[in-house]
Amino acid sequence: MNNEEPPRRSLSVRARLLSVTGLAVVASLLVWHGQVADFLGFDSPGDKAPVIGGAGAPDTRLPRADGDVPSTPVSTPAVTPKPKPTKPPKKKPKPTKSPSTSDNGAYDEESTEGMSPKLRSRLLKAMAAAKADGATLRINSGRRSAAKQRRLLDEAIVKYGSYKAAVRWVLPPEFSEHVKGRAVDITPAAGAKWLELNGYRYGICRRYDNEPWHFEALTTPGRKCPPREPYALAE
Ligand SMILES: [Zn+2]
Known part of the structure; x- marks a missing residue:
């Protein structure tokens, strides 16, 4: 029972040390990568994203949105033809006025x-x-x-x-x-x-x-x- 405990402690300590050193290595690599990237002039992914978004998708999507808006006015002209049938009855009384010439004595x-x-x-x-x-x-x-x-x-x-x-x-x-x-x-x-x-x-x-x-x-x-x-x- 006593023999079994020390190895566990030593393993846990080693694991902790490895994890700490691993993190340090990863951190150092990240820092180094960032410095190299800045030195070489690479843009960070954060900077590239807004450029791509502003150039591509928004321009194409806005016109489509505008094109969809006119589609609703198209429905209104379909409503206007309904009042047109009311106009023909107004033309009917006109021809009835011509026979009055005999009364006027022309x-x-x-x-x-x-x-x-x-x-x-x-x-x-x-x-x-x-x-x-x-x-x-x-x-x-x-x-x-x-x-x-x-x-x-x-x-x-x-x-x-x-x-x-x-x-x-x-x-x-x-x-x-x-x-x-x-x-x-x-x-x-x-x-x-x-x-x-x-x-x-x-x-x-x-x-x-x-x-x-x-x-x-x-x-x-x-x-x-x-x-x-x-x-x-x-x-
Ligand atoms: Zn005369």
Whole structure:
């Protein structure tokens, strides 16, 4: 029993000595290695790590992160197409406004459109007879809208200086035979002269002294026309 103990002590002491010397050797080697490394200019692993990290991974990862961010806005445009279907219904009411022209009285003034049946039928017969006689009759102004007549009167008031003077040439809409479709202005002057001389055969007469172009259906076809009036009266 006594013999066994000393060897254990000696071994433990030797082990301790070896461990201490081993640590000293390792420490000295580490110090020496560090000095050699500094002398040779090697960078320590701690210095290299930040350089590698800053140059490589962060640059490539940041753009990818930015690229992922736009992916979320892409989802928002998909939501916008939904309000678009609400726009087509707004286009539907537009075409319904066009038929209102008949109420406004937009007539083809240089035709028989809108004329009374009596004046129209008589005028067509007269124009056919004039053509056969070598004369030219054209409709300069037939049926007018009330708005057009008002506009003509406003222009005449400016031209002649007063309402009283203007109505001798352009009657107010409520008095105008053009607005009623019962008057026609003929052009050119030679054609109007032909109608003045021959219109009675078709019941068409010149009405005013100051308007050689203005005609109305004032008599029975074949009968003499009534005496002319000096100018139009708003009454
Ligand atoms: Zn007229």
